[in-house]
Amino acid sequence: MKTFDVAIAGAGLIGSSITLELSRAGLRVGLFDKQEPGKEASWASAGILSPAPENPGMIATVPLAKASMALYPEFIAMVEELSGQTTGYRAKGTLEVITSRHAREELSTIIALHHGLGLQAQPLSAVDARELEPSLREDVEAAVLRPAEASVDNRLLTKAILASAQKSGAEIFAGAKVDSIWTEGDACRGLLVCGEQISAAHTVIAAGCFSAQIRGVEHYAPVRPAKGQMISLVCTEAKIERVLWGDEVYLVPRDNGQILAGATVEYAGFDKTLTAGGQKKLLSAAIDLVPAFENARIEETWAGLRPDSPDHLPILGPTDLSGLVIATGHFRSGVLLTPITAKLVGEFITLGNVGMDWEPFSPTRFAQAQKQSHARAN
Ligand SMILES: Cc1cc2nc3c(=O)[nH]c(=O)nc-3n(C[C@H](O)[C@H](O)[C@H](O)COP(=O)(O)OP(=O)(O)OC[C@H]3O[C@@H](n4cnc5c(N)ncnc54)[C@H](O)[C@@H]3O)c2cc1C
Numbered sequence: 509m510k511t512f513d514v515a516i517a518g519a520g521l522i523g524s525s526i527t528l529e530l531s532r533a534g535l536r537v538g539l540f541d542k543q544e545p546g547k548e549a550s551w552a553s554a555g556i557l558s559p560a561p562e563n564p565g566m567i568a569t570v571p572l573a574k575a576s577m578a579l580y581p582e583f584i585a586m587v588e589e590l591s592g593q594t595t596g597y598r599a600k601g602t603l604e605v606i607t608s609r610h611a612r613e614e615l616s617t618i619i620a621l622h623h624g625l626g627l628q629a630q631p632l633s634a635v636d637a638r639e640l641e642p643s644l645r646e647d648v649e650a651a652v653l654r655p656a657e658a659s660v661d662n663r664l665l666t667k668a669i670l671a672s673a674q675k676s677g678a679e680i681f682a683g684a685k686v687d688s689i690w691t692e693g694d695a696c697r698g699l700l701v702c703g704e705q706i707s708a709a710h711t712v713i714a715a716g717c718f719s720a721q722i723r724g725v726e727h728y729a730p731v732r733p734a735k736g737q738m739i740s741l742v743c744t745e746a747k748i749e750r751v752l753w754g755d756e757v758y759l760v761p762r763d764n765g766q767i768l769a770g771a772t773v774e775y776a777g778f779d780k781t782l783t784a785g786g787q788k789k790l791l792s793a794a795i796d797l798v799p800a801f802e803n804a805r806i807e808e809t810w811a812g813l814r815p816d817s818p819d820h821l822p823i824l825g826p827t828d829l830s831g832l833v834i835a836t837g838h839f840r841s842g843v844l845l846t847p848i849t850a851k852l853v854g855e856f857i858t859l860g861n862v863g864m865d866w867e868p869f870s871p872t873r874f875a876q877a878q879k880q881s882h883a884r885a886n
Contacts, residue, residue, distance in 0.1 A: 509704075509705050509706070509707055510706050511706075511707040511708070512536050512537060512679075512698075512706065512708045513530070513535040513536045513708065513709055514527075514530050514535055514536070514537045514538070514708055514710045514711070514712060514857060515540065515698050515699045515708035515710075515711050515712070516537065516538070516539045516712040516714060517540055517699060517711075517712070517713050517714060517722060518540075518541060518686075518713070518714040518715035518716055518718070518719070518836075519541035519545030519670065519680060519682075520545075520548055520550035520666070520714065520716050520842075521662065521665065521666050521669065521842060521843060521846045522716070522836065522838065522842060522846060522849055522850075523539060523712070523715070524539065524669045524670050525669050525847065525850035526712055526714060526835060526849065526850045526853045526854065527673040527678045527680075528587075528590075528672050528673040528676060528850065529851065529854035530853075530854055530857060531676035531677050531678040532676050533854060533858050535857070535858070536679075537673075537678045537679070538678075538679050538706060538708070539673065539678055539679070539680045540685075540699065540701050541680075541681070542685035542686070542718075543683065545666075545680060546666035546667065546670055548716050548717075548718075548812065548813065549716050549812045549813055549842060550662055550663075550666045550842070551662070551663055552736065552738065552810055552813075553662040553842070554659075554662070554738065554760045554768050554770045554771060555660045555662035555665070555760065555843050556657070556751050556843070557577060557657060557659055557660060557843065557844045558602060558654065558844065559576070559577050559627060559844065560627055560654065560657075562840065565820055566820065566821075567625070568821055569821060569822065569841065569845075570625050570626075570627075571864065572845060572848055572864075572866075573844055573848075574626065574627070575848045575864060576844055576845050576846070576847050576848035577656065577657075579847035579848060580658065580660075581597075583846075583847040586672075587665070587669055590672035590675055591669075591671040591675070592671075593664065593667060593668040594668075595665040595668050596659075596665070596762055596764075597661075597665075598659050598750075598761070599658040600750040600751075601653055601654055601655040601656065601750050602653075602654045602657040602750055602752070603637065603652070603750055603751070603752050604618065604652040604654070604753040605637065605648055605651050605753060606618075606648070606651060606652070607645070607649055607754075607755070608649065609649070611649035611650040614650075618652050619631055619652065622654070627654070627656070628654060628656045629652050629654050630653045630655065631650065631651075632651040632652065632653050633650060634649055634650055636651075637651035637653075641749060641750070641752065642747065643747055644797065644798060645796065645799055659760050659761075660843065662843050665843070665846075669846075684701050684702060685701065685702055686700070686701050686715065687700045687703070687723060688700045688725075689713070689724040689829075689832060690705055690706070690707075691724060691829060694830065695830045696827075696829045696830065696831040696832035697711075698711055699711060708831075710831055710833065710857050711832050711833070712833045712834075712853060712857075713728075713729060713832070713834050713835070713836065714835045714836055715836065716731075716836060717731050717734075717778075717813045717816070718778075719731050719836045719837075720732075725834070727875045728827050728871035728872070728874070728875070729817075729823050729834050729836050729837065730817065730818055730874055731815045731823070731836055731837050732816055733775075733777065733813035733814065733815070733816070734773055734774065734813065734815075734816040735773075735774040735775070735776050735779065735780065735811055735814075736773060736774075736812055736813075736814055737770070737774075737782055737783070737786040737809070737810075738769070738770040738771050738810050738811065738812070739768070739769045739770070739787065739790050739791065739794070739806060740766045740767070740769075740806075740808040740809075741766065741767045741794065741804040742766055742767070742804060743767065743801055743803065743804035745803060746767070746798050746801060746804070748761045748798065754793055754794075754796070756789065756796075757769055757789075757793035757797060766807055767804075769790045769791070769793075769794040770790065772786045772789065772790070773814075774786070778813065780810075780811040780812065780813065781811070782809055782810070786811075787809060814839050815837050815838060815842070816837065816839045817836075817837035817839065819873075821837065821839075821868065821869055822837045822841075822845060823835075823871050824837075824866055824869040825852075825856070825867075825871055826856065826871075827871050833853055833857070835849055835853055837869075851863075852864070852866055
């Protein structure tokens with residue numbers, strides 16, 4: 509029987525970064541993925557690093573997001589040094605473009621919201637915005653510059669983290685499907701992988717939107733897939749320096765000259781089909797924001813499945829089964845939240861406590877909510 513200090517299910521950004529953190533701490537870690545590691549959401553993502561909440565429901569994640577953003581430069585430096593690989597990290601800020609006739613009101617609301625949450629945001633006139641990003645459409649009304657935001661090439665980052673983890677002593681198993689957790693009484697003893705028992709003092713479930721398919725984990729990680737379609741463009745006539753946010757699309761420049769346009773959010777089960785409607789929506793919004801894209805070459809199209817939880821918040825922390833930790837449900841922010849997730853899970857496993865309040869993300873909250881609603885009904 510294989511025995512590890514820590515057994516981890518799922519080798520996306522979350523599972524592989526936790527593996528790296530714990531291997532560097534000197535623990536013997538086994539990382540299991542049902543296919544080639546790093547080929548799900550972490551491959552499909554846009555890699556934007558933005559702690560700003562997309563809606564009021566996401567405000568609870570802002571402290572976590574800010575902490576992760578602060579860790580990013582050091583995290584990238586460590587991973588690039590260990591792996592000897594680049595990650596396409598671009599700390600150039602992001603620009604939210606405003607085209608509505610009520611630009612002045614919109615601008616002050618956005619700035620107040622950001623400042624209220626302790627996030628940097630600067631109002632820009634249309635002239636200043638087009639000076640920063642000359643390829644933007646001419647009738648921009650105003651813009652908001654978020655100078656502390658960034659982006660990273662998530663595909664390169666995932667590869668580099670996996671290489672760093674391996675160099676740090678982790679054992680990575682591809683084509684190793686985790687069927688269930690292995691429990692004895694109220695303790696988790698490890699994993700069942702392709703029928704084989706894997707023994708571990710600590711078990712971490714980080715299987716993204718597939719986590720609920722692992723037997724024994726359903727109640728802690730009731731995640732579902734949220735499909736996102738993407739397009740990559742190459743356009744010599746357009747020069748984009750930083751991430752641009754439009755109303756219906758975001759554009760993400762890569763170091764290799766490609767510009768990603770994303771993304772749809774669709775609840776269509778475990779289905780990665782590209783649809784005419786989804787692609788049309790992205791292309792017309794991208795051309796609307798940067799008219800030169802009319803002549804852009806379509807380099808690649810793809811879709812991926814984000815791990816979404818019932819309240820759209822991450823699912824992070826220990827369960828009521830001793831030895832079992834969950835790290836999933838990162839929805840639209842998993843790339844951003846990678847360093848803090850690895851740090852917190854690492855602290856919990858090595859020290860038994862964590863440096864910030866992660867109770868709002870507890871995996872036991874869904875079972876508790878269910879019990880409370882049953883009690884009310886009776
Ligand atoms: C189109 C799109 C755009 C996005 N844009 C951004 C963005 O700009 N910024 C941002 O921060 N986030 C973004 N995200 C979200 C981000 O990509 C995810 O939150 C993050 O990648 C989740 O990482 P993960 O490791 O939890 O999951 P995944 O990357 O999905 O990894 C899960 C892994 O578990 C494996 N697995 C599944 N089941 C099993 C099993 N039974 N046994 C063994 N292995 C298993 C899978 O093969 C996979 O490798 C985007 C996502 C998408 C789809």
